[in-house]
Amino acid sequence: MISGKYLLRRLGYSGASFFVCITITFFLLHLMPGDYITNYLLSLSNTIPQATVDQFRHQFGLDLPITDQYILYIVNILHGQWGYSYAYGQPVFSMITEKLSWSLIIVVPATVLGILIGIIIGAWSGWKSGGKKDLALFNIMIVIRAIPEFWWAIMAVLVFSFYLRWFPLGGFSSISVLSSGLSIPDLLYHAILPIALMTFFIATGNYYVMRNSMIAVIGEDYITTARAKGLDERSILWRHALKNALLPMVTITTFQCAAIIMGNVFIETVFSWPGIGFLTTEALNNRDLPLLEGIFLLDSLMTICAMLLADIFSSIIDPRIRMGNDE
Amino acid sequence: MSRRAILWVGIVVLFIYIVIAIAAPLIAPQGPNAITGKPLQPPDNNHPFGTNQVGQDIFSQLVFGTRITLLYGFFAAFLAVVISTSVGIVIGYYGGIIDEIVCRVIDVVMPIPMFVLLIVLTTFFSPGVVQVSLLMGLLSSIQGIRVMRSQVLAVARTNFVEGARAIGASDFRIMSRHILPNVSSLVMVKFVSSSQQLLLMGVGLSFIGMWDTTTVDWGTMIQNAYSQGGMALGLWWWILPPGIAVIGISVALGMIGYSFEEKFNPRVAVNRI
Numbered sequence: 078m079i080s081g082k083y084l085l086r087r088l089g090y091s092g093a094s095f096f097v098c099i100t101i102t103f104f105l106l107h108l109m110p111g112d113y114i115t116n117y118l119l120s121l122s123n124t125i126p127q128a129t130v131d132q133f134r135h136q137f138g139l140d141l142p143i144t145d146q147y148i149l150y151i152v153n154i155l156h157g158q159w160g161y162s163y164a165y166g167q168p169v170f171s172m173i174t175e176k177l178s179w180s181l182i183i184v185v186p187a188t189v190l191g192i193l194i195g196i197i198i199g200a201w202s203g204w205k206s207g208g209k210k211d212l213a214l215f216n217i218m219i220v221i222r223a224i225p226e227f228w229w230a231i232m233a234v235l236v237f238s239f240y241l242r243w244f245p246l247g248g249f250s251s252i253s254v255l256s257s258g259l260s261i262p263d264l265l266y267h268a269i270l271p272i273a274l275m276t277f278f279i280a281t282g283n284y285y286v287m288r289n290s291m292i293a294v295i296g297e298d299y300i301t302t303a304r305a306k307g308l309d310e311r312s313i314l315w316r317h318a319l320k321n322a323l324l325p326m327v328t329i330t331t332f333q334c335a336a337i338i339m340g341n342v343f344i345e346t347v348f349s350w351p352g353i354g355f356l357t358t359e360a361l362n363n364r365d366l367p368l369l370e371g372i373f374l375l376d377s378l379m380t381i382c383a384m385l386l387a388d389i390f391s392s393i394i395d396p397r398i399r400m401g402n403d404e
Numbered sequence: 405m406s407r408r409a410i411l412w413v414g415i416v417v418l419f420i421y422i423v424i425a426i427a428a429p430l431i432a433p434q435g436p437n438a439i440t441g442k443p444l445q446p447p448d449n450n451h452p453f454g455t456n457q458v459g460q461d462i463f464s465q466l467v468f469g470t471r472i473t474l475l476y477g478f479f480a481a482f483l484a485v486v487i488s489t490s491v492g493i494v495i496g497y498y499g500g501i502i503d504e505i506v507c508r509v510i511d512v513v514m515p516i517p518m519f520v521l522l523i524v525l526t527t528f529f530s531p532g533v534v535q536v537s538l539l540m541g542l543l544s545s546i547q548g549i550r551v552m553r554s555q556v557l558a559v560a561r562t563n564f565v566e567g568a569r570a571i572g573a574s575d576f577r578i579m580s581r582h583i584l585p586n587v588s589s590l591v592m593v594k595f596v597s598s599s600q601q602l603l604l605m606g607v608g609l610s611f612i613g614m615w616d617t618t619t620v621d622w623g624t625m626i627q628n629a630y631s632q633g634g635m636a637l638g639l640w641w642w643i644l645p646p647g648i649a650v651i652g653i654s655v656a657l658g659m660i661g662y663s664f665e666e667k668f669n670p671r672v673a674v675n676r677i
Contacts, residue, residue: 093512101521105528223658225604227611228647231630239638246636339520346612347630357523362613364527373520381515 084389091385096151098377102370103150106160107143159371164363169371173353177338179249180345180352182268184337187275192330194276195283200322202284203291204314215288221281230274230347237270244270247349271348275341279333286329291322324395328387335383339376407663414659421653425470434461436468436620444633446641453641457632465620466645472621474653476537477603483541484548484602485595489587491545492552493579497560503553510546518543522609531614540602548594552587559586593664600657607650622646 134140138149153159159169198214205211238244249267294300295318303313338353345354353372360368424431433450434440437460445455453462495503522539529535559565560583568578610623625646629635634642 090511091515094515097512098516102524105524108528219658219662220655223600223604223654224651225608225611225654227608228626228650231626231635231643231647235635235638235640235643239635342519342612343608357520358612361523361527366524366527369520369524369527373517373524376517376520377515380517384515 083392087385087388091381094381095378098374099151099154100147102374103147105366105370107146154374159374160367162360162365162368162371164360164365164368169368172356172368173371173375176351176353176356179350180339180341180354181337182264183271183275183344183350183352184341187272188279188333188337190272190276191279192283192326192333195280196287196323196326198280199284199287200291200319203288203322204295204318206288206292206295211288218281218284222285225343226274226278226341227343227347229277230271230344233270233274234347247347249350267348268350271344271350275344278344283326283329283333286325287322290325291318294318294322297321324391327391327394331383331387331390332380335379338379339372407666410659411663414656414663417652417656418660421470421474421656424467425474428467428471432461432464432467434464436460436465437618438464440464444637444639446639453645454639456628456634456642462625462642462645465625466622466649469621469625469646470649472533472619473603473607473623473650476533476540476606476621477599477653479534479537480540480544480602480606481595481599483538484545484598485591487542487545488548488552488594489584489591492549493556493583493587495549496553496556497575497579497583506549507553510549513546519605522605523614526609526614531616533615533619536606536609536614540605544598544602548598551594552590555587555590556583559583589664593661596657596661596664600654600661603657604650604654622650626650 131140138146141149157170159173161167162169162172165172202211202214234246238246245267247267249264300313300317303317308317339357341352342354342357344350345352346358349355357369357372359365360372439459440461441451441455441459443455443457443459445451445459447454451461451463453466456462456465491506495506522536522543525539526536529539565578565582568582573582607621607623607626610619610621611627613627615621615624623646626643629639629643629646633639
């Protein structure tokens with residue numbers, strides 16, 4: 078079972094990681110050229126009385142010493158006040174959570190399917206490793222991974238939407254939404270191609286890990302022992318090899334579940350799907366630093382939590398795994 | 405194909421790209437930003453791949469784009485490998501408190517998602533090719549330090565290092581003349597695989613709009629063709645060439661990396677990150 082000391086140390090590291098992230102965003106916001114308040118006020122009127130500037134600076138806490146501002150910033154972050162977007166003037170946190178459900182529509186089915194397919198193909202390929210079919214599959218996967226994700230997406234749009242006209246060119250709904258409202262079949266019709274592409278990509282990523290893990294496991298002594306006992310291949314695969322080979326997948330799967338929150342920047346951009354990934358691209362194009370920092374903070378929070386959870390899970394499942402003995 | 409054939413095909417393709425990048429002004433008929441024709445022309449003798457939405461020659465952009473794309477891929481990978489190798493060798497060789505400090509710092513920095521941090525930092529600094537390469541190199545070196553360190557630990561405990569120390573070799577000499585050659589194969593593998601990864605990452609970043617409009621690389625070209633109507637009008641000669649160029653270099657680097665890895669695998673454990 079997992080020890081309290083290990084858990085405490087692990088929690089400490091995760092906390093430290095998040096504070097590093099907060100510190101980075103705080104200093105970037107402060108080092109940004111130009112005074113936010115002055116810029117903002119100048120857009121409202123040409124001449125600003127000094128008193129107004131002072132009042133605004135006071136209201137936003139900009140007249141405090143930098144250490145107090147830092148503490149205030151951390152308190153605000155922990156309270157869910159993540160600043161305001163430059164381009165939209167809305168609170169960053171609510172903008173991100175608003176886009177969240179759109180990302181989930183694509184990412185949840187794609188992640189579940191992608192993990193399942195990747196594990197199945199990878200396990201099969203690893204089990205047959207060295208064979209002709211395995212090598213062929215492995216080489217195909219190398220080429221697939223060498224091609225950027227957005228290029229696959231563009232090609233899919235070009236072939237399936239432009240030439241074959243099976244799917245729409247992008248977006249999340251047809252123009253008929255204006256008269257008849259958002260309908261689920263219409264939404265699905267728009268979501269199928271992005272979901273399929275993302276599944277494809279997650280599956281190829283998982284394929285590698287699963288294949289490597291399977292190859293490592295079938296070289297172990299206990300597999301030889303199982304063979305020597307005279308067990309048939311099928312039960313060696315299912316009862317001995319697969320269970321152990323799935324262990325590294327715990328970590329990978331946890332990470333992929335964390336990535337759900339962030340959506341997928343490239344696929345959402347190519348398909349103009351209004352999720353968090355698309356929001357990231359828009360924020361980058363508008364050079365909207367506060368919004369990008371909000372996305373970064375959320376992403377790092379999710380990744381850090383996922384890393385923590387993955388470590389705890391895998392040390393519960395496999396007591397050999399402990400921190401610090403990486404020599 | 406045998407491993408040797410795969411390696412050679414990869415190297416030849418890479419060599420062709422490098423020649424194109426160096427000889428870009430000789431090959432390209434026009435400058436990458438020069439407006440030399442009517443907008444959206446189909447391919448003809450003057451413009452082998454036609455022109456884009458403002459009348460720039462797509463072929464010239466493609467040729468000049470090779471420079472920038474290769475530059476950030478290789479420069480960032482070089483930086484990442486240099487940093488991770490030197491830090492890895494120093495902490496792996498000396499061990500003790502310096503090793504402990506660096507490892508704990510890596511523990512803290514490791515979970516921070518690199519891609520979004522890169523976007524935030526490039527937005528903050530004005531995104532020039534050199535700055536972005538520096539940032540990519542720095543951020544991705546962090547992962548490499550661990551891999552290098554564990555490899556160095558194994559080498560630093562061997563007899564010949566002990567022997568070198570016994571005859572009075574300085575620490576610097578041991579690190580540069582005895583440890584470095586023994587991890588050089590891992591360094592090579594890391595360099596090839598990270599140049600592939602970072603090249604794709606750079607192209608991805610420029611696809612979602614990292615550069616200003618005057619920097620022409622393949623990612624910008626694809627983004628341009630995609631968002632300015634190349635797709636909606638079905639102008640395949642606009643959108644396909646930059647994509648095929650990316651695929652070519654990426655697959656070539658993948659082939660080189662793959663055959664290196666197989667070659668060195670018996671001696672060096674390579675962690676695919």
